[in-house]
Amino acid sequence: MATPLTAARFLAALRAEGLDVVEVGDWSDHNRNSKGAWGPVHGVMIHHTVTRGSAATVDLCRRGHSTLPGPLCHGVITKDGRVHLVGYGRTNHAGLGDDDVLRAVIDEKPLPADNEANTDGNARFYGFECENLGDGADPWPTAQVEAIVRAAAAVLRAHNWGRDGNTSVIGHSEWQPGKVDPRGPGISMPDIRARVAERLKHPASWSPGGTSTYTVGRGDTLWSIAASKLGDGARWREIASLNSLKNPDDLSVGQKLKLPKR
Template sequence: MSSPLTPDALARALRDEGVRMREHGNWKTYNRNHKGSWGPVHGVMLHHTAGRKSLSLCRTGTPDLPGPLCIGLISKDGTVHLVGYGRTNHAGSGSTAVLDAVRTSRALPSRPGPDAVDGNARFYGFEIENLGDGHDPYPAAQLDAVERLSAAICRSHGWPGARVIGHKEWTRRKIDPSFSMPTMRTRIGARIGTTSPRPRYAPFPGTEFFTSSRRSALITALGRRLVAEGCGRYAVGPGPEWGEADRTSYAAWQRKLGYVGAAADGIPGRISWDKLRVPQAD
């Protein structure tokens, strides 16, 4: 069983997959969780909006169906607008047989069974801006964003592309999204299979960061990378407080890069920092 990602973990996963995002209001805490649990989650469900200018609707909903109506809206230009997080009013009830197939990553039934299980509690939901009339196109950038965001979530959970379904595959009541879900699952599976997770490297914090008695998890991460590169000069550690052992170790890294004299003073600069590839320290 899979617990939902935290909002921050979702945002990181989307960024790492190259998704262009916009975050709206209090999306991280805006949900319908007071109506029931969200999770364990078993997959991603895709929808189309059946209209344009759908951002406000996805966030606020209607009197009969309060928002948020999804976690994110994928606009025509491929931007993913994050509007809520948690239980959202996107799926409604659907087929137990479909949920069982998704949960075990098996092929879906040829036709959904009777509506018997709450999909809002079990799926991440995303709306795709489209009229759904068979004539309104899905631009390449929009489909690319659908592929990337689906792959990002699946990759984070260790799921295959089979965990991504359309609303029309969940219940006989719906026809969305109006594109081929088998084709989209093939795209998602190919991305998961051929694209390794993108490492998150810490941006250069500036030379002024490296002062005596500075404490940060980033300094520990830096020290570990220096040790991995054979430049560690630590008797103990590395640890979170910047000190002489860190400076001496970094000077060894600078010399390894070919720096000499004052250029190998042990104080990180942007070029040498970027080459060291220090991971993000959460």
Template sequence: MSQPATSAQWRAALKAEGVPFIEHPGWTTRGRDQATGNPFGEVYGILNHHTAGRDSLALIATTGRPGLPPPLAHALLRKDGVVVLIAAGRANHAGLVADNVMRAIIAEQPLPKADKSRTVDGNDRLYGLEVENLGNGEDVYTRAQYDSWVRFDAALCRLHGWNERSAAGHLETSVEGKVDPAGPVEGYGRRGRFTFTMGRFRGDVAERLRHPASWSPTTEENDSVTPDYVNLGLADGYELAPGAWKDIAFTAEWADEPGGHAAGDATVVKGPATFTGSLALRFEGLDVGEVVQVRMAEYDNAGALKHSHPIHEITGTRGGSFGVLPLTKRIGAGRNLRVRLLNQGPGPIEVASAIVTALVWEG
């Protein structure tokens, strides 16, 4: 735990980390502490948001929203990479936070799926950063903006002696179905365009924290960029009725930094990307000689089927029926890859296991 940063500590930490910033008038005394009777702190981490709009400074600092008085964050990160300091006290940005996620942030452990049954007020305990982005999946975080974003979170982590797991996204803490932050990023360091995820962001914060605050990532092109690791599966088996193609909705994710896929998400990889790996399937109740067809399919961002890849078949055998299919493909921008199954037998079967393991190069 830590006491909230003083104005002098804010300035020194951001300056040392190379974050360009300006100070909104009155920020050092702005907060909801007196109005609510709830003092800000102890603090345990940073909660990252996107604004879902443009020109949000007045809204965040002085106007607020109906039923939600300002300030709505401690800082705003503009498109040009400049941070605007808005409040030093309590801000209305986090709302209710799942208690199990808050405990993981405090312990600096991987964040679990939010348990909605028990919550705490995140405004008391978390810094809030709003990053300017429309949140429509098309508006791009600029290279300067993402670089400052990584530096900002790293600066607060370094100031308080936290590791990168003290940086969280609103989508990870919310019990109300928040989806931010999200969207495409123009680039960072050697990396070209990629899709924002909290796992990758925490990796970039961790890299900064391994260097002095004055460090900057190289921007030299390098074709050996480390790919993302995708490992998806099923928490429980499910019944597959005969006669119709159906997407596999993955309910489990295993990785060093989980969080790239929501439970029940049918999307395996989002384009543009190149990937290689395998899909392992196990069926129960598939009669000997009966067939389940498997194919990869591409959907657009609106969920419309755009392209189906060649069919693979798994034939029933005594006991369980197994198959391992290779995955090596290129998927374009605006396309999402899913796995589809068609049970050609006379009755329902169980999809007992479905595991995707892949390396993904985005862009």
């Protein structure tokens, strides 16, 4: 249980965890606070958007739609691993859920099955929507899942939550009966929780699996290095964070870079 972070602390926590954060419009003042309180907060909730395309997904989560006004979350995690901040305060991301699940989150105990919807989740959780069709087949890229882990860890670290069982991070399907998100190949909430718990044993700048060293050659970019050495060009942001590069385009031939595990 905690008072929500200020918007500035929330942003700083995400960036400290090595995330590429995009601030969308007046995100820090865009909320549904007129409809009720936000806080005290207890954890982080992960969803999928049932949408295709990063720009359209971010716009939808910011604006909402005719039956559910935006913002629909605090941050949108797109397939490239970027976190787009679209709102801060009360958002329409969780809806009603199970009070027994909330109690388990607060106590950091194993989650019971959700079988009722009697508690306002919009007031109690940080929410991250993740770009995915939600059809059970749309894959979750490595960069996106890593961003989910880091975003959740950033919030938990700032609040000093989740040091043991880590049930401070839940999926929408674990909160509200009938929901299935997030689902699909490459993601599971037990795995997300385990990875977040591992991150919290290390500093925010930690990269799992240790590092290797790469010497920058002529024509190299962070994207080309990530693509050739890590198998995923989108992971260039991990390299930038690991090496504290303020300008990812500012590389020099012969420069030594630490690379995260492939």
